[in-house]
Amino acid sequence: MAAREVLLAEFRSASTRKQRPKLKDIENHVVTRWATQWRQLGEQLNIDPYLLNVLQHDHGHDSGECCSRMLSNWLEQNTSDVVTWETLINAIDKLPDDLTATS
Numbered sequence: 001m002a003a004r005e006v007l008l009a010e011f012r013s014a015s016t017r018k019q020r021p022k023l024k025d026i027e028n029h030v031v032t033r034w035a036t037q038w039r040q041l042g043e044q045l046n047i048d049p050y051l052l053n054v055l056q057h058d059h060g061h062d063s064g065e066c067c068s069r070m071l072s073n074w075l076e077q078n079t080s081d082v083v084t085w086e087t088l089i090n091a092i093d094k095l096p097d098d099l100t101a102t103s
Contacts, residue, residue, distance in 0.1 A: 017086040023072055030088065031067045037095050038067035044091035045074050 034041055042052050047070055059065040075083055 017089070018084050020083050021075065021085055021088060023068075023075060026071050026075070026088070027068055030071065030092070031064055034092060034095070035064040035067040038063055038070055040095055041067070041091055042070045042074075044094045045070075045087070047074060 039052055039056065042055075043049075051073060052070065055066045055069055059069065
């Protein structure tokens with residue numbers, strides 16, 4: 001089963017998809033699978049390009065750290081109607097297919 005399908009299966013209920021993710025859950029379910037695509041994911045989540053550049057400069061050697069910090073910023077900066085599992089899953093769905101996640 002593809003990593004995207006696993007994530008959808010784990011958060012398939014409508015009520016869960018509308019919930020605000022917790023950082024620990026994001027680290028367990030997203031960072032572990034899509035760390036190498038953190039920049040593209042950040043772009044899909046409309047993270048400020050300046051922040052993405054700062055993360056690349058400060059932690060470019062560690063994609064997991066970049067991904068975790070980017071998603072932490074996403075959780076802190078946006079309103080609850082934007083920061084949901086559904087928003088995150090939709091952003092992951094927009095990642096290019098050639099950037100296959102690791103399971």
